Amino acid sequence: AQKVTQAQTEISVVEKEDVTLDCVYETRDTTYYLFWYKQPPSGELVFLIRRNSFDEQNEISGRYSWNFQKSTSSFNFTITASQVVDSAVYFCALSEGWNNDMRFGAGTRLTVKP
Amino acid sequence: SAVISQKPSRDICQRGTSLTIQCQVDSQVTMMFWYRQQPGQSLTLIATANQGSEATYESGFVIDKFPISRPNLTFSTLTVSNMSPEDSSIYLCSVTAGAEETQYFGPGTRLLVL
Numbered sequence: 001a002q003k004v005t006q007a008q009t010e011i012s013v014v015e016k017e018d019v020t021l022d023c024v025y026e027t028r029d030t031t032y033y034l035f036w037y038k039q040p041p042s043g044e045l046v047f048l049i050r051r052n053s054f055d056e057q058n059e060i061s062g063r064y065s066w067n068f069q070k071s072t073s074s075f076n077f078t079i080t081a082s083q084v085v086d087s088a089v090y091f092c093a094l095s096e097g098w099n100n101d102m103r104f105g106a107g108t109r110l111t112v113k114p
Numbered sequence: 115s116a117v118i119s120q121k122p123s124r125d126i127c128q129r130g131t132s133l134t135i136q137c138q139v140d141s142q143v144t145m146m147f148w149y150r151q152q153p154g155q156s157l158t159l160i161a162t163a164n165q166g167s168e169a170t171y172e173s174g175f176v177i178d179k180f181p182i183s184r185p186n187l188t189f190s191t192l193t194v195s196n197m198s199p200e201d202s203s204i205y206l207c208s209v210t211a212g213a214e215e216t217q218y219f220g221p222g223t224r225l226l227v228l
Contacts, residue, residue, distance in 0.1 A: 037218070043204065045157075045219040071196075091156060095217070101147060101172075102217060104157045 001026045004094050006105035010077045010108040013082055014113050021077045021108045023092030029053075032066065033076045035102065045091075052076065116141055116211035118220035126226045127197055128161045135223045137207030142187035147208040148180070151222070159208065163190050178193045 003026040013019045025049045026037065036048040049059065051068050059066045079086055092105040117140040124145040137146065148160040161182055163171040166226050182193045194201050207220040 017155050030166075043224070044221050045206065045218055047218060050214060050216050093157075101159050102157075103159070106156045 002029075002032070002094050002096050002103045003107035004092050004103055006092055006108050008108045008110070009106070010109045012111045012113065016081050017086060017112075018078060018080050019082050019110065019112075021079075021090050021092075021110065023075045023077065023105060025073050025075065025092070025094045027094060027096055029096040030095060032096045035091075036075075036077050038067065038088045038093045039086040039091065039095065039107070048073075048077075076111070081109075082110075084112050084114055086110060087112045115216075116209050116218045118207055118218060119207060120205075120207055120220040120223050122223060123221065124224035127226060128228055129198055130195055132195045133197065133225060134191050135140040135205050135207075137190045137192070137220055139188045139209050141211060143211055144187070145210050146184060146190045146193045147210075147217070148190075149206045149208060149219075150203075151204040152181070152204060153202070157210065159204075181194075189215055194225065196211065197225075199227045201225065202227045 005024045020028055032053045034051045043101040049066055054070050065078045067076045087108045089109045091107045093102045095102045119138045121136045145165045149157045150160055151157045154188040159172050160175045160180055161171045163169045163182050165184050165187050181193045194219040202214055204224050206222045208217050210217050
């Protein structure tokens with residue numbers, strides 16, 4: 001069975017600090033997909049990234065970067081120079097194979113203080 | 115990407131009644147998913163709805179409580195039947211779309227059962 005663990009329940013940083021959100025997953029499939037979503041206080045889920053299991057290249061998008069390491073089953077998310085608008089709950093999720101149904105981690109609530 | 119709308123956006127219902135939530139997508143999609151997000155919690159998959167077949171329910175969710183319709187490739191409904199206060203949640207519709215089959219979420223329906 002697939003499982004996603006986000007051990008950090010809440011993180012609080014001061015603006016301009018870098019912050020890393022951890023995600024550890026479990027799956028028996030060799031083909032799977034990992035996701036990060038942002039849920040701001042307004043409640044909508046904003047897609048951030050999708051990574052398949054065959055692509056271990058790290059990705060950078062502006063202030064966001066992701067570190068995918070199959071050896072440790074981790075898919076961590078780093079925000080560089082955090083801003084108040086980054087305050088949200090961030091979810092890591094996993095889907096296996098073709099089915100596309102996703103299992104979400106518990107989420108990490110990030111608060112960025114001015 | 116896909117643009118997803120849900121109706122109603124929020125509702126307050128009495129115990130014992132039922133509410134039907136609609137999900138409309140701006141493009142034809144094969145797979146649609148319904149999730150529940152209880153207050154302060156992560157997302158939990160209720161069921162997968164494919165057009166032309168019965169929905170597939172996850173453990174802990176049953177058709178009598180959460181009947182789903184999927185009459186065509188752009189529309190689905192989820193009914194929350196015989197509601198109790200424990201059903202107070204955000205209900206989200208999701209679809210897989212795009213060349214990379216990313217999963218996109220609707221804005222959610224906020225349900226409060228008194």
